[in-house]
Amino acid sequence: MKIDCRNLSCPKPIIETKIALEKLNEGENLEILLNSQISKNNVLKFLQSSNLEARVSEEGEEITIKVCKKNACLNEDKLDDYNVLFLKSDKVGNGELGENLLSGFLNALKNIPNPPSKILCVNESVLINTNANHKAHLAMKELEEFGVEIISCASCLEFFGKTNEVKIGAIGNAYEILSELFGKAKIVSL
Numbered sequence: 001m002k003i004d005c006r007n008l009s010c011p012k013p014i015i016e017t018k019i020a021l022e023k024l025n026e027g028e029n030l031e032i033l034l035n036s037q038i039s040k041n042n043v044l045k046f047l048q049s050s051n052l053e054a055r056v057s058e059e060g061e062e063i064t065i066k067v068c069k070k071n072a073c074l075n076e077d078k079l080d081d082y083n084v085l086f087l088k089s090d091k092v093g094n095g096e097l098g099e100n101l102l103s104g105f106l107n108a109l110k111n112i113p114n115p116p117s118k119i120l121c122v123n124e125s126v127l128i129n130t131n132a133n134h135k136a137h138l139a140m141k142e143l144e145e146f147g148v149e150i151i152s153c154a155s156c157l158e159f160f161g162k163t164n165e166v167k168i169g170a171i172g173n174a175y176e177i178l179s180e181l182f183g184k185a186k187i188v189s190l
Contacts, residue, residue, distance in 0.1 A: 001028065005043075006035040006062075010155050011175035013039040014046045018175075021050070024069045034063040038154050038163075042173040049176075084185040085109070085116040087125035090134060092190050099135040102128075105190060106139035110146050116188070118149040120177050121169075126152040127160065129168040140168050153177060 005013035091098030150169025
């Protein structure tokens with residue numbers, strides 16, 4: 001089966017890939033056509049999380065990913081009891097007080113009984129992970145070292161022109177973020 005995901009914005013290439021894989025029988029092949037490095041990285045990350053190996057070929061801006069459906073774990077069960085922090089801003093409230101509050105909250109997370117296992121950053125919160133001078137940057141870095149998975153939205157990073165400046169965590173995509181928000185985790189938003 002071949003699917004054309006060129007010129008599709010996030011998370012459409014991942015959704016189309018998932019739908020196509022669900023239609024395939026064990027041992028059948030899928031070829032995914034793309035023309036964006038971000039889409040390529042997102043699809044590869046999704047395939048890896050589904051325990052599928054892929055081959056990538058690139059010719060100019062044209063990208064082809066080939067994968068064979070073998071023992072896929074497309075509906076991966078997640079832990080029943082974990083917390084996720086969803087950040088939409090680089091502060092809690094306005095101005096300097098908002099920046100100080102966020103930094104304080106992030107610093108305190110290491111000391112609470114059930115800290116989040118992940119922090120999902122969208123919109124302006126991705127700037128925390130790209131700017132070492134941001135008031136909350138050090139606290140976020142310490143959380144990563146503490147074992148918290150930090151994920152920054154690729155589309156948001158691209159919007160701010162910061163895709164190549166991520167210093168903390170990994171770059172994620174809308175599908176991955178929405179899967180967490182509507183999965184089994186307890187979601188907290190500041």
